[in-house]
Amino acid sequence: xxxxxxxxxxxxxxxxxxxxxxxxxxxxxxxxxxxxxxxxxxxxxxxxxxxxxxxxxxxxxxxxxxxxxxxxxxxxxxxxxxxxxxxxxxxxxxxxxxxxxxxxxxxxxxxxxxxxxxxxxxxxxxxxxxxxxxxxxxxxxxxxxxxxxxxxxxxxxxxxxxxxxxxxxxxxxxxxxxxxxxxxxxxxxxxxxxxxxxxxxxxxxxxxxxxxxxxxxxxxxxxxxxxxxxxxxxxxxxxxxx
Amino acid sequence: xxxxxxxxxxxxxxxxxxxxxxxxxxxxxxxxxxxxxxxxxxxxxxxxxxxxxxxxxxxx
Numbered sequence: 001x002x003x004x005x006x007x008x009x010x011x012x013x014x015x016x017x018x019x020x021x022x023x024x025x026x027x028x029x030x031x032x033x034x035x036x037x038x039x040x041x042x043x044x045x046x047x048x049x050x051x052x053x054x055x056x057x058x059x060x061x062x063x064x065x066x067x068x069x070x071x072x073x074x075x076x077x078x079x080x081x082x083x084x085x086x087x088x089x090x091x092x093x094x095x096x097x098x099x100x101x102x103x104x105x106x107x108x109x110x111x112x113x114x115x116x117x118x119x120x121x122x123x124x125x126x127x128x129x130x131x132x133x134x135x136x137x138x139x140x141x142x143x144x145x146x147x148x149x150x151x152x153x154x155x156x157x158x159x160x161x162x163x164x165x166x167x168x169x170x171x172x173x174x175x176x177x178x179x180x181x182x183x184x185x186x187x188x189x190x191x192x193x194x195x196x197x198x199x200x201x202x203x204x205x206x207x208x209x210x211x212x213x214x215x216x217x218x219x220x221x222x223x224x225x226x227x228x229x230x231x232x233x234x235x236x237x238x239x240x241x242x
Numbered sequence: 243x244x245x246x247x248x249x250x251x252x253x254x255x256x257x258x259x260x261x262x263x264x265x266x267x268x269x270x271x272x273x274x275x276x277x278x279x280x281x282x283x284x285x286x287x288x289x290x291x292x293x294x295x296x297x298x299x300x301x302x
Contacts, residue, residue, distance in 0.1 A: 085296035089289055115297040125295030132290060146292040159292065183300060191292060209290040
């Protein structure tokens, strides 16, 4: 009995630890200016390690990019799921470490989704993209788009290149599009950010599309709840008043 | 029994409105459960995401 519970504990610990150790069959790739920096980015590896139905893949990254003498730090997380629909979450921050030249940093998160080989599947339908960006200084710009294709419908289709945000400030970019025919067993996605830094930007200048901390968001949820509760109580008290 | 504000409540005491510590905890728990979906909504609306319909059979 003790042995059984110990082995169950060991299995649970391994199941939790394997993704953290990078031991996972799902492959996600991140490119910076077409150079693979995280995971593997070849089409064969991505399709072989596609996210399957019911699966989730998460990870973090922190790497440097050198462009025309400028050094950038790229860090953040990703969170992709394949439950009833497909979901991509890509939350990078690019910070100028040193250098004074103008630069454009393009980040691509590559993720494939595989459903089955029944030969009658389509991925057509409405796709959404929501991209909040935080630009720390004047002269910085940000835009993004998400592209989808399949193993049969191989030309990438964009949900829409979003309007360019000019820093400084917080911006919320969003778009939606109906894509098709997207027939095939494999959905190929590319979540793309394009960040530009002006000449003579100060070290520490950053552009970010971060995942909000729960500690920052929980008060917002509480606020919404309080607002709804307050109005609901007032509505009920008025409704039952004779 | 003493009447105290919620923050100073000890076991066996009641608040100014007559609630015991358990009542206060129950109300806080109910409010947290009520706030959770709003928190998730706020979270999903503020992050860089893309979603799609998922696979389905082709129409003949």
